[in-house]
Amino acid sequence: MQAEPEPTKAPELPHMPRLLPWSGAEGKSCYLITDDHGGPVSRLADATESIQLGMGRELLAHARELLPDTPRSELRFLAERLTEALRDVLRVAESRGQRLNRLN
DSSP, X not given: OOOOOOOOOOOOOOOOXXXXXXXXXXXXXXXXXXXXXXXXXXXXXXXXXXXXXXXXHHHHHHHHHHGGGOOHHHHHHHHHHHHHHHHHHHHHHHHHHHHHHHHO
16 A cells, blocks of 8 residues: 655745845845844834834924025035935835735
């Protein structure tokens, strides 16, 4: 009597990399590949995203107050900070969008 072959396990799908909310050397994007969704780097990334979004909100509120009477010399500084905040928020949005697409 022949033994029936054991069922083979389907290969696990590789986890998609998570775009992290900071950049690496030379401004290149950083990614996290892990099986542990609640690991320390994931938690750090979540906290960093939260801080970046909060700073963006505060900076936008500050800019709204300053813009009507801001001297030209301060406009450049304000524009640079707003640009940094927008870069961070766009990175967070891209990362979260990628993770949402994986749920579909």
